[in-house]
Amino acid sequence: MRGMRIDEPAGMTPLRVVAHLGDAVASFDEALPLDALLAHGQYVLLPVAERAAMPKVDFEPEPADFDLPLARWRVEGDDGRLAWGWVCTHAMGIWHRGMVEVRRRYPYGPLLEMTDAGKVTPGAGPEKAIDKPVPTLLAREMTWYCVGRKDLVRRLIRVIPAIGKLRGHGHGTVLRWEVGRAPGVTADWILERRRLPAAVREGAAQKRAIRPPYWHRGQHTDCVEPDAALLRVAG
Amino acid sequence: MNKHGKLEMRVTTLEALHHGAGSSGNTALLRTEDVILDDGRRAKVPFVSGNTVKHMIREAGVRHALSVLGLDRLSVPVVHLLFSGGHLSKTGGAGVDMRRARRLSEVFPILGLCGFSAGNVMTDSKVRCSKLHLVCEENRWRLPADCLEMPHAAQRSGAYRGEEMGTRREPTHSAHVRALLSDADRKLLDDGATEKLEASRAGEASERGASAQMIFEHEVLLPGARLFGTIGYHGLGDMELAALVAALSYACDGAHPGGGLLYRFGARSSVGMGLCSVQFEGAAKRLIGVPEFEPSDEVLPAVGNAGDAAMVAYVEHLRKYRDEIVTTLEQSA
Numbered sequence: 350m351r352g353m354r355i356d357e358p359a360g361m362t363p364l365r366v367v368a369h370l371g372d373a374v375a376s377f378d379e380a381l382p383l384d385a386l387l388a389h390g391q392y393v394l395l396p397v398a399e400r401a402a403m404p405k406v407d408f409e410p411e412p413a414d415f416d417l418p419l420a421r422w423r424v425e426g427d428d429g430r431l432a433w434g435w436v437c438t439h440a441m442g443i444w445h446r447g448m449v450e451v452r453r454r455y456p457y458g459p460l461l462e463m464t465d466a467g468k469v470t471p472g473a474g475p476e477k478a479i480d481k482p483v484p485t486l487l488a489r490e491m492t493w494y495c496v497g498r499k500d501l502v503r504r505l506i507r508v509i510p511a512i513g514k515l516r517g518h519g520h521g522t523v524l525r526w527e528v529g530r531a532p533g534v535t536a537d538w539i540l541e542r543r544r545l546p547a548a549v550r551e552g553a554a555q556k557r558a559i560r561p562p563y564w565h566r567g568q569h570t571d572c573v574e575p576d577a578a579l580l581r582v583a584g
Numbered sequence: 585m586n587k588h589g590k591l592e593m594r595v596t597t598l599e600a601l602h603h604g605a606g607s608s609g610n611t612a613l614l615r616t617e618d619v620i621l622d623d624g625r626r627a628k629v630p631f632v633s634g635n636t637v638k639h640m641i642r643e644a645g646v647r648h649a650l651s652v653l654g655l656d657r658l659s660v661p662v663v664h665l666l667f668s669g670g671h672l673s674k675t676g677g678a679g680v681d682m683r684r685a686r687r688l689s690e691v692f693p694i695l696g697l698c699g700f701s702a703g704n705v706m707t708d709s710k711v712r713c714s715k716l717h718l719v720c721e722e723n724r725w726r727l728p729a730d731c732l733e734m735p736h737a738a739q740r741s742g743a744y745r746g747e748e749m750g751t752r753r754e755p756t757h758s759a760h761v762r763a764l765l766s767d768a769d770r771k772l773l774d775d776g777a778t779e780k781l782e783a784s785r786a787g788e789a790s791e792r793g794a795s796a797q798m799i800f801e802h803e804v805l806l807p808g809a810r811l812f813g814t815i816g817y818h819g820l821g822d823m824e825l826a827a828l829v830a831a832l833s834y835a836c837d838g839a840h841p842g843g844g845l846l847y848r849f850g851a852r853s854s855v856g857m858g859l860c861s862v863q864f865e866g867a868a869k870r871l872i873g874v875p876e877f878e879p880s881d882e883v884l885p886a887v888g889n890a891g892d893a894a895m896v897a898y899v900e901h902l903r904k905y906r907d908e909i910v911t912t913l914e915q916s917a
Binding site for chain 1: 816
Protein backbone atom coordinates (compact mmCIF):
# COMPACT_ATOMS: atom_id res chain seq x y z
CA MET A 350 0.00 0.00 0.00
CA ARG A 351 1.40 3.38 -1.02
CA GLY A 352 3.19 5.28 1.76
CA MET A 353 2.42 2.65 4.36
CA ARG A 354 5.01 0.93 6.56
CA ILE A 355 4.37 -2.22 8.56
CA ASP A 356 6.28 -2.84 11.81
CA GLU A 357 6.15 -6.57 12.35
CA PRO A 358 8.44 -7.64 15.20
CA ALA A 359 9.88 -11.16 15.18
CA GLY A 360 7.59 -13.85 16.51
CA MET A 361 4.42 -12.37 15.07
CA THR A 362 2.38 -14.43 12.64
CA PRO A 363 -0.94 -14.06 10.81
CA LEU A 364 -3.72 -15.22 13.13
CA ARG A 365 -7.41 -16.03 12.84
CA VAL A 366 -9.60 -15.26 15.86
CA VAL A 367 -13.15 -16.61 16.07
CA ALA A 368 -15.83 -15.74 18.62
CA HIS A 369 -18.49 -18.43 18.96
CA LEU A 370 -21.45 -16.35 20.06
CA GLY A 371 -24.23 -17.28 22.44
CA ASP A 372 -26.35 -14.17 21.89
CA ALA A 373 -26.84 -11.47 19.30
CA VAL A 374 -24.32 -8.62 19.53
CA ALA A 375 -25.88 -5.23 20.33
CA SER A 376 -23.96 -2.49 18.55
CA PHE A 377 -24.57 0.77 16.70
CA ASP A 378 -21.36 0.17 14.73
CA GLU A 379 -20.72 -2.99 12.71
CA ALA A 380 -16.93 -2.50 12.56
CA LEU A 381 -16.13 -4.16 15.94
CA PRO A 382 -12.35 -4.16 15.24
CA LEU A 383 -10.18 -6.75 16.96
CA ASP A 384 -7.76 -4.23 18.50
CA ALA A 385 -10.68 -2.70 20.45
CA LEU A 386 -11.38 -6.09 22.03
CA LEU A 387 -7.70 -6.73 22.80
CA ALA A 388 -7.31 -3.28 24.39
CA HIS A 389 -10.29 -4.05 26.60
CA GLY A 390 -8.69 -7.38 27.51
CA GLN A 391 -5.47 -5.57 28.42
CA TYR A 392 -7.46 -3.18 30.63
CA VAL A 393 -9.26 -6.04 32.37
CA LEU A 394 -5.94 -7.77 33.13
CA LEU A 395 -4.37 -4.70 34.71
CA PRO A 396 -3.79 -4.95 38.46
CA VAL A 397 -6.73 -3.33 40.24
CA ALA A 398 -4.58 -0.65 41.89
CA GLU A 399 -3.05 0.31 38.53
CA ARG A 400 -6.48 0.51 36.93
CA ALA A 401 -7.85 2.67 39.73
CA ALA A 402 -4.90 5.07 39.37
CA MET A 403 -5.48 5.57 35.62
CA PRO A 404 -7.02 8.91 34.59
CA LYS A 405 -10.59 8.60 33.31
CA VAL A 406 -9.98 8.36 29.58
CA ASP A 407 -13.24 10.12 28.65
CA PHE A 408 -11.76 13.47 29.56
CA GLU A 409 -8.23 13.00 28.25
CA PRO A 410 -7.69 14.95 24.99
CA GLU A 411 -5.38 12.22 23.66
CA PRO A 412 -5.83 8.88 25.42
CA ALA A 413 -2.77 6.75 26.11
CA ASP A 414 -2.35 3.62 23.98
CA PHE A 415 -1.95 0.10 25.31
CA ASP A 416 0.97 -1.89 23.94
CA LEU A 417 -0.95 -4.64 22.14
CA PRO A 418 0.78 -7.80 20.87
CA LEU A 419 -0.01 -6.87 17.26
CA ALA A 420 2.01 -5.57 14.32
CA ARG A 421 1.58 -1.84 13.61
CA TRP A 422 1.01 0.10 10.41
CA ARG A 423 2.25 3.67 10.03
CA VAL A 424 1.46 6.24 7.42
CA GLU A 425 2.28 9.91 6.96
CA GLY A 426 -0.84 11.90 6.22
CA ASP A 427 -1.23 14.72 3.66
CA ASP A 428 -0.82 17.19 6.51
CA GLY A 429 2.50 15.61 7.49
CA ARG A 430 1.12 14.06 10.67
CA LEU A 431 1.97 10.45 11.36
CA ALA A 432 -1.01 8.13 11.72
CA TRP A 433 -0.66 4.61 13.00
CA GLY A 434 -2.75 1.65 14.03
CA TRP A 435 -2.79 -2.09 14.57
CA VAL A 436 -2.72 -4.73 11.84
CA CYS A 437 -6.10 -6.38 12.36
CA THR A 438 -9.46 -6.55 10.60
CA HIS A 439 -12.96 -5.46 11.47
CA ALA A 440 -15.40 -8.21 12.40
CA MET A 441 -16.05 -10.53 9.45
CA GLY A 442 -18.99 -12.81 8.90
CA ILE A 443 -22.58 -13.00 7.80
CA TRP A 444 -25.19 -11.78 10.22
CA HIS A 445 -28.84 -10.90 10.41
CA ARG A 446 -29.58 -7.37 11.52
CA GLY A 447 -32.21 -6.89 14.21
CA MET A 448 -33.16 -4.65 17.06
CA VAL A 449 -33.41 -5.09 20.80
CA GLU A 450 -35.36 -2.76 23.03
CA VAL A 451 -34.15 -2.18 26.54
CA ARG A 452 -36.89 -1.13 28.89
CA ARG A 453 -36.25 1.63 31.38
CA ARG A 454 -39.09 1.49 33.85
CA TYR A 455 -40.21 4.50 35.78
CA PRO A 456 -39.86 3.86 39.53
CA TYR A 457 -43.49 4.66 40.41
CA GLY A 458 -43.48 2.29 43.40
CA PRO A 459 -40.46 3.76 45.22
CA LEU A 460 -41.59 7.30 44.32
CA LEU A 461 -44.98 6.64 45.91
CA GLU A 462 -43.47 4.96 48.94
CA MET A 463 -40.47 7.10 49.71
CA THR A 464 -41.07 10.62 48.43
CA ASP A 465 -43.58 13.43 48.78
CA ALA A 466 -43.50 13.99 45.01
CA GLY A 467 -46.68 15.48 43.58
CA LYS A 468 -46.54 15.58 39.81
CA VAL A 469 -43.89 13.54 37.98
CA THR A 470 -43.13 13.49 34.24
CA PRO A 471 -42.46 9.94 33.06
CA GLY A 472 -42.89 10.98 29.43
CA ALA A 473 -40.12 13.58 29.34
CA GLY A 474 -36.76 14.49 30.81
CA PRO A 475 -33.65 12.44 31.48
CA GLU A 476 -35.53 9.89 33.59
CA LYS A 477 -38.35 9.28 31.13
CA ALA A 478 -39.66 5.76 30.81
CA ILE A 479 -38.54 4.41 27.44
CA ASP A 480 -37.89 1.28 25.47
CA LYS A 481 -34.44 2.15 24.18
CA PRO A 482 -33.78 0.52 20.77
CA VAL A 483 -30.30 -0.78 19.98
CA PRO A 484 -29.40 -2.54 16.69
CA THR A 485 -28.27 -6.15 16.95
CA LEU A 486 -26.15 -8.43 14.80
CA LEU A 487 -27.30 -12.04 14.98
CA ALA A 488 -24.68 -14.60 14.04
CA ARG A 489 -23.35 -17.85 15.45
CA GLU A 490 -19.77 -16.67 14.99
CA MET A 491 -17.65 -13.64 14.06
CA THR A 492 -14.11 -13.83 12.70
CA TRP A 493 -11.11 -11.50 12.75
CA TYR A 494 -7.62 -11.71 11.25
CA CYS A 495 -4.50 -10.02 12.58
CA VAL A 496 -0.72 -10.24 12.65
CA GLY A 497 0.39 -10.80 16.22
CA ARG A 498 1.76 -13.05 18.95
CA LYS A 499 -0.58 -16.00 19.25
CA ASP A 500 -0.08 -16.72 22.96
CA LEU A 501 -0.51 -13.08 24.00
CA VAL A 502 -3.52 -12.50 21.73
CA ARG A 503 -5.15 -15.61 23.20
CA ARG A 504 -4.39 -14.40 26.74
CA LEU A 505 -6.05 -11.02 26.12
CA ILE A 506 -9.05 -12.26 24.19
CA ARG A 507 -9.96 -15.04 26.61
CA VAL A 508 -10.86 -12.62 29.41
CA ILE A 509 -13.61 -11.05 27.31
CA PRO A 510 -16.91 -12.75 28.12
CA ALA A 511 -19.07 -10.64 25.81
CA ILE A 512 -18.75 -8.10 22.99
CA GLY A 513 -20.75 -5.06 21.85
CA LYS A 514 -23.08 -2.98 23.97
CA LEU A 515 -25.47 -4.05 26.74
CA ARG A 516 -23.12 -6.81 27.82
CA GLY A 517 -24.39 -6.46 31.38
CA HIS A 518 -27.82 -7.54 30.13
CA GLY A 519 -26.60 -10.68 28.41
CA HIS A 520 -26.04 -9.44 24.86
CA GLY A 521 -23.02 -10.48 22.78
CA THR A 522 -22.11 -13.39 25.05
CA VAL A 523 -19.10 -15.35 23.77
CA LEU A 524 -19.38 -19.07 24.39
CA ARG A 525 -15.83 -19.83 23.25
CA TRP A 526 -12.84 -18.07 21.70
CA GLU A 527 -10.68 -19.76 19.10
CA VAL A 528 -7.23 -18.39 18.17
CA GLY A 529 -5.22 -20.14 15.45
CA ARG A 530 -2.65 -19.48 12.77
CA ALA A 531 -3.82 -18.21 9.37
CA PRO A 532 -1.25 -19.35 6.83
CA GLY A 533 -1.34 -17.48 3.55
CA VAL A 534 -2.88 -14.33 5.01
CA THR A 535 -0.74 -11.22 4.61
CA ALA A 536 -0.69 -7.84 6.34
CA ASP A 537 -1.89 -6.16 3.11
CA TRP A 538 -4.84 -8.58 2.91
CA ILE A 539 -5.72 -7.72 6.50
CA LEU A 540 -5.42 -3.96 6.01
CA GLU A 541 -7.87 -4.12 3.08
CA ARG A 542 -10.41 -5.27 5.64
CA ARG A 543 -10.08 -2.42 8.08
CA ARG A 544 -10.59 1.36 8.18
CA LEU A 545 -7.51 3.29 7.00
CA PRO A 546 -6.54 6.96 6.70
CA ALA A 547 -7.70 8.74 3.56
CA ALA A 548 -4.02 9.29 2.66
CA VAL A 549 -3.67 5.61 1.67
CA ARG A 550 -7.15 4.68 0.44
CA GLU A 551 -9.42 6.27 -2.11
CA GLY A 552 -13.04 6.77 -1.28
CA ALA A 553 -15.42 8.89 0.75
CA ALA A 554 -13.50 10.12 3.78
CA GLN A 555 -15.12 10.70 7.14
CA LYS A 556 -13.83 11.53 10.60
CA ARG A 557 -13.47 8.22 12.42
CA ALA A 558 -11.08 6.66 14.91
CA ILE A 559 -8.29 4.41 13.69
CA ARG A 560 -7.29 2.72 16.92
CA PRO A 561 -8.74 2.16 20.39
CA PRO A 562 -10.55 3.66 22.16
CA TYR A 563 -12.63 3.96 18.98
CA TRP A 564 -15.36 6.00 20.64
CA HIS A 565 -12.91 8.71 21.68
CA ARG A 566 -12.94 11.90 19.60
CA GLY A 567 -9.22 12.36 20.24
CA GLN A 568 -8.58 9.36 17.96
CA HIS A 569 -10.49 10.80 15.01
CA THR A 570 -8.85 11.37 11.65
CA ASP A 571 -9.98 11.38 8.00
CA CYS A 572 -10.60 7.72 7.17
CA VAL A 573 -12.06 5.53 4.48
CA GLU A 574 -14.01 2.41 5.41
CA PRO A 575 -13.16 -0.99 3.86
CA ASP A 576 -15.28 -2.51 1.11
CA ALA A 577 -18.20 -4.14 2.96
CA ALA A 578 -18.23 -7.02 0.45
CA LEU A 579 -14.81 -8.10 1.75
CA LEU A 580 -16.15 -8.35 5.31
CA ARG A 581 -19.58 -9.92 4.80
CA VAL A 582 -18.26 -13.37 4.01
CA ALA A 583 -18.20 -16.52 6.11
CA GLY A 584 -14.96 -16.42 8.11
CA MET B 585 -8.50 -8.47 47.47
CA ASN B 586 -10.82 -7.96 44.49
CA LYS B 587 -13.02 -10.84 43.52
CA HIS B 588 -13.98 -12.09 40.07
CA GLY B 589 -16.32 -14.94 39.37
CA LYS B 590 -19.73 -16.05 38.28
CA LEU B 591 -22.80 -17.74 39.62
CA GLU B 592 -24.27 -20.28 37.25
CA MET B 593 -28.07 -20.36 37.44
CA ARG B 594 -30.26 -23.36 36.65
CA VAL B 595 -33.87 -22.29 36.79
CA THR B 596 -37.03 -24.38 36.97
CA THR B 597 -40.34 -22.60 36.59
CA LEU B 598 -42.71 -23.64 39.37
CA GLU B 599 -45.55 -21.45 38.15
CA ALA B 600 -46.42 -20.10 34.71
CA LEU B 601 -43.95 -17.33 33.79
CA HIS B 602 -44.85 -14.36 31.60
CA HIS B 603 -42.04 -12.08 30.40
CA GLY B 604 -43.84 -10.05 27.81
CA ALA B 605 -43.30 -7.85 24.80
CA GLY B 606 -46.35 -6.44 23.08
CA SER B 607 -49.82 -7.85 22.67
CA SER B 608 -52.16 -9.25 20.06
CA GLY B 609 -55.82 -8.55 20.75
CA ASN B 610 -56.19 -9.12 24.47
CA THR B 611 -53.32 -11.63 24.63
CA ALA B 612 -50.03 -10.41 26.09
CA LEU B 613 -47.26 -12.03 24.03
CA LEU B 614 -44.10 -13.67 25.34
CA ARG B 615 -40.87 -11.88 24.59
CA THR B 616 -38.84 -13.87 22.09
CA GLU B 617 -35.46 -13.56 20.46
CA ASP B 618 -34.21 -14.76 17.10
CA VAL B 619 -31.69 -17.59 17.05
CA ILE B 620 -29.96 -19.24 14.12
CA LEU B 621 -30.56 -22.97 13.98
CA ASP B 622 -27.92 -25.49 12.92
CA ASP B 623 -29.40 -25.61 9.42
CA GLY B 624 -29.10 -21.82 9.06
CA ARG B 625 -32.81 -21.07 9.49
CA ARG B 626 -34.01 -18.59 12.07
CA ALA B 627 -36.40 -19.33 14.93
CA LYS B 628 -37.97 -17.31 17.71
CA VAL B 629 -37.38 -18.58 21.23
CA PRO B 630 -38.80 -17.17 24.49
CA PHE B 631 -36.33 -15.95 27.09
CA VAL B 632 -36.10 -13.76 30.18
CA SER B 633 -33.98 -10.65 29.65
CA GLY B 634 -30.78 -10.03 31.57
CA ASN B 635 -32.19 -6.58 32.29
CA THR B 636 -34.86 -8.29 34.44
CA VAL B 637 -32.28 -10.15 36.51
CA LYS B 638 -30.06 -7.07 36.82
CA HIS B 639 -32.96 -4.90 37.96
CA MET B 640 -33.95 -7.52 40.52
CA ILE B 641 -30.44 -7.28 41.99
CA ARG B 642 -30.43 -3.47 41.94
CA GLU B 643 -33.86 -3.07 43.53
CA ALA B 644 -33.41 -5.78 46.16
CA GLY B 645 -29.92 -4.51 47.04
CA VAL B 646 -31.12 -0.94 47.42
CA ARG B 647 -34.16 -1.94 49.46
CA HIS B 648 -31.98 -4.04 51.75
CA ALA B 649 -29.54 -1.16 52.29
CA LEU B 650 -32.34 1.32 52.93
CA SER B 651 -33.91 -1.01 55.49
CA VAL B 652 -30.56 -1.38 57.27
CA LEU B 653 -30.15 2.41 57.28
CA GLY B 654 -33.73 2.96 58.38
CA LEU B 655 -34.31 5.38 55.50
CA ASP B 656 -37.87 5.65 54.22
CA ARG B 657 -38.09 9.26 53.01
CA LEU B 658 -35.99 10.29 50.01
CA SER B 659 -35.98 13.01 47.38
CA VAL B 660 -37.16 12.26 43.82
CA PRO B 661 -33.64 12.51 42.26
CA VAL B 662 -32.26 10.10 44.89
CA VAL B 663 -35.04 7.58 44.13
CA HIS B 664 -34.13 7.79 40.42
CA LEU B 665 -30.44 7.35 41.24
CA LEU B 666 -31.04 4.34 43.48
CA PHE B 667 -33.75 2.48 41.56
CA SER B 668 -33.01 3.42 37.93
CA GLY B 669 -29.31 4.23 38.02
CA GLY B 670 -29.73 8.01 37.72
CA HIS B 671 -28.74 10.22 34.81
CA LEU B 672 -25.99 12.60 33.74
CA SER B 673 -26.98 16.07 34.82
CA LYS B 674 -23.89 18.23 34.52
CA THR B 675 -21.37 18.73 31.73
CA GLY B 676 -17.71 17.93 32.22
CA GLY B 677 -16.66 21.46 31.34
CA ALA B 678 -16.03 22.42 34.94
CA GLY B 679 -14.04 19.26 35.61
CA VAL B 680 -15.14 15.81 36.60
CA ASP B 681 -15.81 15.09 40.22
CA MET B 682 -14.35 11.61 40.35
CA ARG B 683 -13.80 11.81 44.08
CA ARG B 684 -17.48 12.08 44.87
CA ALA B 685 -18.38 9.22 42.52
CA ARG B 686 -15.61 7.08 44.00
CA ARG B 687 -16.73 7.93 47.53
CA LEU B 688 -20.36 7.16 46.69
CA SER B 689 -19.32 3.70 45.42
CA GLU B 690 -17.29 3.14 48.58
CA VAL B 691 -19.86 4.13 51.16
CA PHE B 692 -22.90 2.75 49.30
CA PRO B 693 -21.54 -0.43 47.66
CA ILE B 694 -24.75 -1.51 45.89
CA LEU B 695 -24.38 1.51 43.58
CA GLY B 696 -20.74 0.66 42.88
CA LEU B 697 -21.88 -2.89 42.09
CA CYS B 698 -24.71 -2.01 39.70
CA GLY B 699 -23.23 1.17 38.19
CA PHE B 700 -24.81 4.61 38.11
CA SER B 701 -24.83 8.01 36.44
CA ALA B 702 -24.69 11.07 38.63
CA GLY B 703 -23.48 14.61 38.08
CA ASN B 704 -21.03 14.29 35.20
CA VAL B 705 -19.82 10.76 35.93
CA MET B 706 -21.08 7.46 34.58
CA THR B 707 -19.69 4.32 36.25
CA ASP B 708 -19.81 0.82 34.79
CA SER B 709 -21.69 -2.03 36.35
CA LYS B 710 -19.46 -4.68 37.90
CA VAL B 711 -22.15 -7.32 37.67
CA ARG B 712 -23.10 -8.88 34.35
CA CYS B 713 -26.40 -10.76 34.13
CA SER B 714 -26.95 -13.04 31.18
CA LYS B 715 -30.36 -13.65 29.71
CA LEU B 716 -32.19 -16.69 31.06
CA HIS B 717 -32.36 -18.98 28.04
CA LEU B 718 -34.82 -21.83 27.67
CA VAL B 719 -33.44 -25.37 27.66
CA CYS B 720 -34.85 -26.55 24.32
CA GLU B 721 -33.83 -27.93 20.96
CA GLU B 722 -33.41 -24.53 19.31
CA ASN B 723 -30.88 -23.58 22.01
CA ARG B 724 -28.93 -26.89 21.96
CA TRP B 725 -25.87 -25.26 20.37
CA ARG B 726 -25.37 -22.99 23.39
CA LEU B 727 -26.52 -25.24 26.21
CA PRO B 728 -24.06 -25.89 29.05
CA ALA B 729 -23.00 -29.54 29.30
CA ASP B 730 -25.29 -30.35 32.24
CA CYS B 731 -28.33 -28.91 30.41
CA LEU B 732 -27.57 -30.94 27.28
CA GLU B 733 -28.31 -34.07 29.28
CA MET B 734 -31.80 -32.87 30.22
CA PRO B 735 -34.68 -34.40 28.22
CA HIS B 736 -35.93 -30.82 27.78
CA ALA B 737 -33.06 -30.21 25.36
CA ALA B 738 -34.69 -32.54 22.83
CA GLN B 739 -38.03 -30.66 22.79
CA ARG B 740 -38.85 -27.63 20.65
CA SER B 741 -39.53 -24.44 22.61
CA GLY B 742 -43.18 -24.60 21.60
CA ALA B 743 -43.58 -27.56 23.96
CA TYR B 744 -43.03 -25.19 26.88
CA ARG B 745 -45.35 -22.40 25.75
CA GLY B 746 -48.90 -22.07 26.98
CA GLU B 747 -51.55 -19.50 27.79
CA GLU B 748 -53.03 -18.34 31.06
CA MET B 749 -56.49 -16.86 30.92
CA GLY B 750 -58.01 -14.49 33.44
CA THR B 751 -61.12 -12.38 33.82
CA ARG B 752 -61.78 -9.03 35.37
CA ARG B 753 -65.35 -8.66 36.58
CA GLU B 754 -67.37 -5.51 36.26
CA PRO B 755 -67.64 -4.59 39.96
CA THR B 756 -71.04 -2.94 39.72
CA HIS B 757 -72.58 -6.29 38.77
CA SER B 758 -72.22 -7.21 42.43
CA ALA B 759 -75.21 -6.21 44.58
CA HIS B 760 -72.82 -5.30 47.41
CA VAL B 761 -70.95 -2.84 45.20
CA ARG B 762 -74.17 -1.41 43.70
CA ALA B 763 -75.34 -0.65 47.21
CA LEU B 764 -72.32 1.66 47.60
CA LEU B 765 -73.28 3.77 44.55
CA SER B 766 -75.24 7.00 44.75
CA ASP B 767 -78.80 6.89 43.42
CA ALA B 768 -77.80 9.04 40.45
CA ASP B 769 -74.92 6.73 39.46
CA ARG B 770 -77.13 3.67 39.85
CA LYS B 771 -79.72 5.24 37.52
CA LEU B 772 -76.99 6.08 34.99
CA LEU B 773 -75.82 2.47 35.00
CA ASP B 774 -79.37 1.16 34.58
CA ASP B 775 -80.09 3.57 31.72
CA GLY B 776 -76.82 2.59 30.07
CA ALA B 777 -77.59 -1.12 30.39
CA THR B 778 -81.09 -0.63 28.95
CA GLU B 779 -79.77 1.37 26.01
CA LYS B 780 -77.09 -1.20 25.36
CA LEU B 781 -79.65 -4.01 25.43
CA GLU B 782 -81.90 -2.16 22.99
CA ALA B 783 -78.98 -1.35 20.71
CA SER B 784 -77.93 -4.99 20.81
CA ARG B 785 -81.44 -6.13 19.83
CA ALA B 786 -81.39 -3.66 16.96
CA GLY B 787 -78.01 -4.98 15.86
CA GLU B 788 -76.25 -1.71 16.65
CA ALA B 789 -73.20 -0.93 18.79
CA SER B 790 -73.56 1.29 21.81
CA GLU B 791 -70.86 3.16 23.70
CA ARG B 792 -73.13 3.73 26.70
CA GLY B 793 -72.56 1.65 29.78
CA ALA B 794 -68.92 0.78 28.97
CA SER B 795 -67.94 -2.08 31.25
CA ALA B 796 -64.68 -2.85 33.04
CA GLN B 797 -65.41 -6.53 32.48
CA MET B 798 -62.82 -8.24 30.33
CA ILE B 799 -61.10 -11.48 29.51
CA PHE B 800 -57.33 -11.37 29.22
CA GLU B 801 -54.71 -13.89 28.28
CA HIS B 802 -50.97 -14.17 28.80
CA GLU B 803 -48.63 -16.30 26.76
CA VAL B 804 -46.49 -18.08 29.34
CA LEU B 805 -43.66 -20.49 29.83
CA LEU B 806 -45.27 -23.52 31.44
CA PRO B 807 -44.43 -24.72 34.96
CA GLY B 808 -41.59 -27.22 34.77
CA ALA B 809 -39.72 -25.44 31.96
CA ARG B 810 -35.97 -25.18 32.49
CA LEU B 811 -33.81 -22.13 31.87
CA PHE B 812 -30.13 -21.37 32.34
CA GLY B 813 -28.05 -18.24 32.80
CA THR B 814 -25.19 -16.66 34.74
CA ILE B 815 -24.51 -13.72 37.00
CA GLY B 816 -20.89 -12.68 36.41
CA TYR B 817 -18.99 -10.23 38.59
CA HIS B 818 -15.65 -8.58 38.14
CA GLY B 819 -13.35 -6.60 40.44
CA LEU B 820 -15.63 -6.61 43.47
CA GLY B 821 -14.38 -5.39 46.81
CA ASP B 822 -15.51 -7.21 49.95
CA MET B 823 -18.37 -4.78 50.55
CA GLU B 824 -19.59 -4.99 46.94
CA LEU B 825 -19.61 -8.79 47.05
CA ALA B 826 -21.54 -8.58 50.32
CA ALA B 827 -23.97 -6.16 48.63
CA LEU B 828 -24.52 -8.68 45.79
CA VAL B 829 -25.13 -11.47 48.28
CA ALA B 830 -27.46 -9.25 50.31
CA ALA B 831 -29.41 -8.38 47.15
CA LEU B 832 -29.79 -12.03 46.12
CA SER B 833 -30.79 -12.94 49.67
CA TYR B 834 -33.28 -10.08 49.91
CA ALA B 835 -34.89 -10.95 46.57
CA CYS B 836 -35.14 -14.62 47.57
CA ASP B 837 -38.63 -15.87 48.41
CA GLY B 838 -37.55 -18.94 50.37
CA ALA B 839 -36.16 -22.40 49.77
CA HIS B 840 -37.61 -25.06 47.50
CA PRO B 841 -37.69 -28.64 48.79
CA GLY B 842 -35.78 -29.61 45.65
CA GLY B 843 -32.76 -27.68 46.89
CA GLY B 844 -33.12 -24.45 44.94
CA LEU B 845 -33.89 -20.94 46.11
CA LEU B 846 -37.18 -19.32 45.19
CA TYR B 847 -37.26 -16.16 43.07
CA ARG B 848 -39.95 -14.48 40.99
CA PHE B 849 -39.30 -13.37 37.43
CA GLY B 850 -41.58 -11.67 34.94
CA ALA B 851 -45.02 -10.17 35.25
CA ARG B 852 -47.96 -10.73 37.60
CA SER B 853 -45.86 -12.10 40.41
CA SER B 854 -48.39 -10.65 42.86
CA VAL B 855 -50.94 -13.21 41.69
CA GLY B 856 -48.60 -16.15 41.83
CA MET B 857 -47.03 -16.16 38.40
CA GLY B 858 -43.30 -16.35 37.72
CA LEU B 859 -42.24 -18.35 40.77
CA CYS B 860 -39.02 -20.20 39.98
CA SER B 861 -36.58 -22.46 41.79
CA VAL B 862 -32.99 -21.37 41.11
CA GLN B 863 -30.02 -23.64 41.68
CA PHE B 864 -26.84 -21.58 42.01
CA GLU B 865 -23.33 -22.88 41.39
CA GLY B 866 -20.34 -20.69 42.21
CA ALA B 867 -18.15 -19.36 44.98
CA ALA B 868 -20.76 -16.88 46.25
CA LYS B 869 -23.48 -19.56 46.40
CA ARG B 870 -22.88 -20.58 50.00
CA LEU B 871 -23.23 -16.97 51.11
CA ILE B 872 -26.77 -16.47 49.81
CA GLY B 873 -29.08 -16.68 52.78
CA VAL B 874 -32.56 -18.13 52.67
CA PRO B 875 -35.06 -15.82 54.32
CA GLU B 876 -37.00 -17.27 57.20
CA PHE B 877 -40.68 -16.46 57.18
CA GLU B 878 -41.74 -16.47 60.80
CA PRO B 879 -45.40 -16.82 61.74
CA SER B 880 -45.39 -13.30 63.13
CA ASP B 881 -46.22 -9.75 62.15
CA GLU B 882 -42.62 -9.18 61.07
CA VAL B 883 -42.91 -8.74 57.30
CA LEU B 884 -39.28 -8.31 56.27
CA PRO B 885 -37.38 -11.57 55.90
CA ALA B 886 -34.06 -11.99 57.66
CA VAL B 887 -31.36 -11.21 55.14
CA GLY B 888 -28.23 -13.20 54.39
CA ASN B 889 -26.61 -15.74 56.60
CA ALA B 890 -26.81 -13.83 59.85
CA GLY B 891 -23.65 -15.49 61.13
CA ASP B 892 -21.63 -14.71 58.03
CA ALA B 893 -18.81 -12.32 58.93
CA ALA B 894 -18.89 -10.54 55.56
CA MET B 895 -22.60 -9.82 55.89
CA VAL B 896 -22.17 -8.56 59.44
CA ALA B 897 -19.33 -6.30 58.26
CA TYR B 898 -21.49 -5.01 55.39
CA VAL B 899 -24.37 -4.09 57.68
CA GLU B 900 -21.94 -2.43 60.11
CA HIS B 901 -20.37 -0.52 57.21
CA LEU B 902 -23.75 0.84 56.07
CA ARG B 903 -24.66 1.91 59.61
CA LYS B 904 -21.25 3.48 60.23
CA TYR B 905 -21.47 5.67 57.14
CA ARG B 906 -25.21 6.39 57.34
CA ASP B 907 -24.89 10.17 57.54
CA GLU B 908 -22.26 10.35 54.81
CA ILE B 909 -24.37 8.09 52.55
CA VAL B 910 -27.38 10.38 52.93
CA THR B 911 -25.30 13.51 52.24
CA THR B 912 -23.42 12.02 49.27
CA LEU B 913 -26.59 10.66 47.67
CA GLU B 914 -28.27 14.07 47.86
CA GLN B 915 -25.19 15.84 46.46
CA SER B 916 -24.75 13.34 43.63
CA ALA B 917 -28.34 12.87 42.46
